[in-house]
Amino acid sequence: MSDIKKFMYINRKAPxxxxxxxxxxxxxxxxxxxxxxVSLAFMDDGVFQLTKGQDTKGIGMKNFSPTYSAxxxxxINKIYVEKESLEERGLTLDDxxxxxxxxxxxxxxxxxxxxxxxxxxLADVLAGQxxxxxx
Amino acid sequence: MKLTIQxxxxxxxHQSSDTAYFFIKAALEKGHEIFRVFxxxxxxxxxxxxxxxxxxxxxxxxxxSELAQEHNLDMVLCVAAAQRRxxxxxxxxxxxGKDATNIAPGFRISGLGQLIEGGIQSDRLVVFGD
Amino acid sequence: xxxxxxxxxxxxxxxxxxTAATIMKxxxxxxxxxxxxxxxxxxGKAAGLLNGLQVSVLGPDLAARGISQDKLVDGVxxxxxxxxxxxxxxxxxxxxxx
Numbered sequence: 001m002s003d004i005k006k007f008m009y010i011n012r013k014a015p016x017x018x019x020x021x022x023x024x025x026x027x028x029x030x031x032x033x034x035x036x037x038v039s040l041a042f043m044d045d046g047v048f049q050l051t052k053g054q055d056t057k058g059i060g061m062k063n064f065s066p067t068y069s070a071x072x073x074x075x076i077n078k079i080y081v082e083k084e085s086l087e088e089r090g091l092t093l094d095d096x097x098x099x100x101x102x103x104x105x106x107x108x109x110x111x112x113x114x115x116x117x118x119x120x121x122l123a124d125v126l127a128g129q130x131x132x133x134x135x
Numbered sequence: 136m137k138l139t140i141q142x143x144x145x146x147x148x149h150q151s152s153d154t155a156y157f158f159i160k161a162a163l164e165k166g167h168e169i170f171r172v173f174x175x176x177x178x179x180x181x182x183x184x185x186x187x188x189x190x191x192x193x194x195x196x197x198x199x200s201e202l203a204q205e206h207n208l209d210m211v212l213c214v215a216a217a218q219r220r221x222x223x224x225x226x227x228x229x230x231x232g233k234d235a236t237n238i239a240p241g242f243r244i245s246g247l248g249q250l251i252e253g254g255i256q257s258d259r260l261v262v263f264g265d
Numbered sequence: 266x267x268x269x270x271x272x273x274x275x276x277x278x279x280x281x282x283x284t285a286a287t288i289m290k291x292x293x294x295x296x297x298x299x300x301x302x303x304x305x306x307x308x309g310k311a312a313g314l315l316n317g318l319q320v321s322v323l324g325p326d327l328a329a330r331g332i333s334q335d336k337l338v339d340g341v342x343x344x345x346x347x348x349x350x351x352x353x354x355x356x357x358x359x360x361x362x363x
Binding site: 131 | 266268280281284287288289290358359360361362363
């Protein structure tokens with residue numbers, strides 16, 4: 001029987017210009033079945049992955065942004081978004097999807113999955129992880 | 136130390152597969168264990184059998200096959216990434232109705248679970264990419 | 266727990282060195298590899314990012330790029346691939362700033 005490890009998936013690239021954002025999500029979804037302690041971090045251009053209202057018809061690519069809102073159903077509810085990266089890029093939390101999860105320990109109360117953190121706070125979060133995935 | 140290596144880029148386009156190769160060699164020389172080498176994104180192209188690089192340059196794919204054979208390495212191409220990019224072994228050819236295979240010796244195609252398992256079972260995950 | 270931070274891109278091309286340098290904690294180590302070695306050039310604008318950090322540089326990547334050791338920021342530790350392996354072992358986690 002192995003101990004549960006803390007898995008952190010770090011996202012630093014914008015969606016659609018490259019495939020990293022989507023293929024990173026694919027790892028997260030498969031990884032959810034392995035019952036580790038999962039967190040996601042969005043920083044640098046990775047914060048762009050979470051914007052609302054993505055409409056990809058004109059570029060002929062699959063819009064995979066709805067997948068982020070499904071993460072709660074996979075019990076992935078620790079989603080760190082870095083403040084400095086948002087600010088640098090002229091975004092606020094309001095520009096991002098409202099990601100939630102249902103806490104079955106509290107009568108399925110809906111809670112926010114996104115945790116807005118400073119770079120220094122994110123450093124502490126990363127320091128506490130066991131395995132860091134980058135794409 | 137038990138290591139899982141993740142390689143995100145294809146041969147020649149980026150230095151990552153070279154750096155990973157020399158890192159892995161050094162780790163093996165020091166007596167460490169390579170649990171798995173997992174190729175993701177364009178990294179799956181490290182497993183393509185049909186490359187003809189110039190004679191005076193390193194043969195990246197063959198180099199991987201030789202290292203795998205010498206040290207009994209488990210080298211895995213992610214199936215989703217491989218399907219998208221046209222890396223095909225016998226199983227994939229059958230399943231997806233392809234009339235050819237192109238995977239190099241020493242590589243196998245398998246699921247993302249292999250990467251996750253690598254993270255769970257290893258002491259360190261080291262990622263090489265762009 | 267100490268973290269090994271890998272940076273493989275030039276700071277004049279990408280933000281990864283800046284991100285790594287500003288998120289590193291005391292006790293962490295930065296290893297510059299591939300095009301990341303350009304970040305260690307003393308006279309370069311990016312050199313200031315390395316102040317106060319523990320920095321190693323992959324020697325083979327420096328040599329390939331024709332950057333001689335005397336051009337580097339003081340106090341960087343030049344290592345080979347075996348040294349790279351040792352750093353991975355000596356630190357609890359490895360973060361690749363791709």
